[in-house]
Amino acid sequence: MKSLTLRNLHKTYFDPAVGTRVTAIQDVSLEIGAGEFVAVVGPSGCGKSTILNMVAGFLPATRGDIIVGDRSVKGPGRDRGVVFQNFALLPWKTVIDNVGFGLKMRGIPKPERDRIAMEFLELAGLSQAAERYPNELSGGMQQRAGVVRALANEPDVLLMDEPFASVDAQTRMTLQEELMRIWGERRHTVLFITHDVGEAVFLADRVVVLSKGHVLREIPITIPRPRRWDALTEDGEFKRLSAEVLQMVRAA
C-alpha cells in the first residue's frame, strides 16, 4: 500500500451557462496514510466527485499536485483502482472477465487470471455468477463485482465515489460490512466519497467534511474495529460522531 497526498488542489470549470469560470475546488490539501481509510462527505455540489475524478486522473487539476507514494500522477493508471456509483462493468464481458480485465491488460495469461479472478469472486461470494453477464445480476451483486474488479488489479489506492448509493438500504449495509471485512484483510489506502454520514463514520478512520470546494474539518473516527452494524447502531460513540459530522455537513 502507498500513501495518497493531495497538495493545494484547485479546479475551475468553465460554465457555459454563465460564460465564466467557476471554482469547484479551492486549495484542498489532504494526507492519506498508507492503509488508511478516509471518507469525504459534504452537501451535493461541494466538489466531492471533482476531487475523486482528479485523483483518478479523469480530470486535469487546474493547479496542485496529486502524489501516490512518492510519484506525482497524471492521467488514469492502474495504481489507482476506481469503484463507480453505477458499477461501470463492461456489459459485453462476463463477470469473471470483468474482474480479470486489469490482469489481462498486464498480459497475464488466461488460466492464471481466471484463477486470480475466481479467488476474488469467492471473496465477494460471487463464484456462482462468474460466467454470467452483468445485466443478469442484481445491483448489489454488480457492485460486489465492481469492487473486486478494482481489488484484483492490486491498486495502491482505492477510489470509491458513492459506490453503494444505488443499491437498497439492506444491501447497502451488507456491502458496507463486506467492504470492512475485505479491507480488514488487505488494508488498502482508500478514498471514499459519500453523502451518507452514517456510512462515512461506519467505514472510515477519518472523515473529511467538504464545503464549497474546501476542507471544512477532519474528524478522526476512533471506534474500534472490526465494526458491525448490529453492534454499532446503538453505540454511544458512533451516535455522537455521526451527530457531530451531520451537524457540520448541514452547516457546510
Place this chain on the structure above:
Amino acid sequence: MNAILEALDRYAHWAARWPVLAALAPFVPVVALWWGVAAAGVFPRAFFPAPPDVFQSFLTLTYKGILPAYLEDSIGRLAAGVSVGILLGIPLGILVGLSGVARKALWPVLLFFQAIGDIAWLPLLLIWFGFGLGTMTFVIVYTVIFPVVINTALGVRSIPPELVRAAQSLGAPRWRILTDVILPGALPNIMTGLRNGLGYGWRALIAAEIIVGTSGIGFLMFDARRAGSAVEIVLGMIVLGLLWYVVDAWILAPIERATGQRWGLVTRA
C-alpha cells in the same frame, strides 16, 4: 371462440418447435389470396400469373442455369460492395464518434451526400465507369456507407464515459479501449447500420442492375419486362423477398442475439 384460442395455442406450440413453420405460416393467407385472385380470372393470365406459373418458371430458369447464375452475380456484387462499405464505414464512424473535430468537419458533408441518394449518381457514374462492376460497386458502397458511418458514430457516442474511464483505470492502453470498449459498445448500433445499409444496398443493386445490368436479378426482371413476361418479374420479386429473409434470419438476427441482446444493451423484439 375457445376453439380458435386453442388452435392458436397449438400453433404457438408447433411454431416454437419448428421455426420453419413459424416462418412459412404467415405466407399461407398471402399466397391463398394471390391464388384466389388469379384463379378468379379478373386479370388476363399473362399479366397476373398464378403461383403454379411462377413455380413453373422457377423450375425452368433454374434448370437452364439462368436463375442460379444471376443470383450468384447479384449476391457477389452485393457482398463486394457491402464489404468495402463496412471496411470504410466502421473506421470512419468510429473516428466521427470519437473526435469532436472530425464530427464537426464531416457531419454536414455526410448528411449532404446521404441526401443525394444512390440512383442520382448513376448518370455520372456511367460516364466515369461505364456499364460495369465499377458503377455497381460504387452505388452499393455509397448506399451502405452512410447508414454504417452514422450509426457507428451514434453507437460510439452512446457508450457511457464511465466505461472508458473504468478500462483506463484498469490499465488499458488506447488500442485496448478501442477493441474492448468502443467496438463492442457500438456493436448494437453498428448492426443497425448494417441492417439498414444492407437493405438500401440491396435495393440500390437491383436498381443499378435494371439500368446498367447485363446479368443479375434486377436485370432478369427488366429483361422479362421487355419480353412482356410477368411471370419472371413476379419470380424476381419473390426471390428478392426470400433472399432478404434469409440474410436477416440466418446472418443478422443470430449476431444480434449473441451480442447486444445477451448483454442487455438492446431489448428483445
